[in-house]
Amino acid sequence: MDIAFVLYPNMTALDMVGPYDVLGHLPGVTAHFVAATLEPVGADAGLRLVPTTTFADLTHADVIVVPGGDVTHELADGTLPKWLAQVHETAKWTTSVCTGSALLAEAGVLKGRRATTHWAFPELLTDRGVEMVSERIVRDGPVMTAAGVSAGIDMALALTGIEWGDDIAKRIQLAIEYDPEPPYDCGSPAKAPAELVAQTRAVLHA
């Protein structure tokens, strides 16, 4: 089982590393880190990640994981959406976390599908003719999209349950001790006070 974790400049590292540390330890999995070139890729808070292959060289993967982050350049450049359109054709699962779904939308992968993205950026989907669904994980056939950043962990565990079975998924959840205790009850816009939502949206769009 080949899993392609997509890397691009100004991505949010946790969007990718959450799913990676769920899926990357599964039996029979080979993890690929695919980017435009083999040069290290800088994430949006300074961490640099090393690709193992390039969009030109990796033409198939069983599972594709597209992280979010600042997708402006990748949407304008078009190379990554074009690659996604191609690899999606033979992939078993095409997945995204956070604003990574905008890249799937740009690639045409979300045409006629239900999908989600980070709560503060619904326009990245709606501008591309895709309706934004406010759920943490949205599955539509072989496409699974997750809400913002940390939702990638939930998505990868859900995918593990479907593809590898509940027993293995439960083992992974226990292995990463995923029994969350968030310090505040404000992790989604439905739960947060309106002022906090407005402030956070403003900071994220700055």
Add this chain to the structure above:
Amino acid sequence: MDIAFVLYPNMTALDMVGPYDVLGHLPGVTAHFVAATLEPVGADAGLRLVPTTTFADLTHADVIVVPGGDVTHELADGTLPKWLAQVHETAKWTTSVCTGSALLAEAGVLKGRRATTHWAFPELLTDRGVEMVSERIVRDGPVMTAAGVSAGIDMALALTGIEWGDDIAKRIQLAIEYDPEPPYDCGSPAKAPAELVAQTRAVLHA
């Protein structure tokens, strides 16, 4: 505010990237990725991360974050524990995730302190004279230790609340959409069936 995220071979990437994507976006923070050399460091499921500085060059940080993973080599080698003992002296906060606390114990940082680690590896603390506390986050003065892997996200948000204030911590929690929906209720040994705990422990110790 200088934050040192420690990198070493066979670390678990999520242990570091969870706290990094909470703390790394805070106002006034400079993130440093510190390792033995400037060569990329391979995590335990294949992802390679690029250091920005070395143990020899970074002699002070306000916050230190030590991830877990396979700590066997680092405990035996001694370079990292020695560095931790030194930088802890002037740090405002010394923190660990998962088995990273074994490196703090080896460094003497946990002497007389309450601390936790991954549930499957209590001996890494008890063998070093430190009692294992079965809590998700344990604070003792300027030292904060977190349970396995994903607990680093909770720890970093808690630290943000103490050091930067609740308002900013809430904003970060909402920005990373941290409103977890784990697919199973088995993320800690207290909640998981005994057979699952035994199986998972066996796999982790293999």
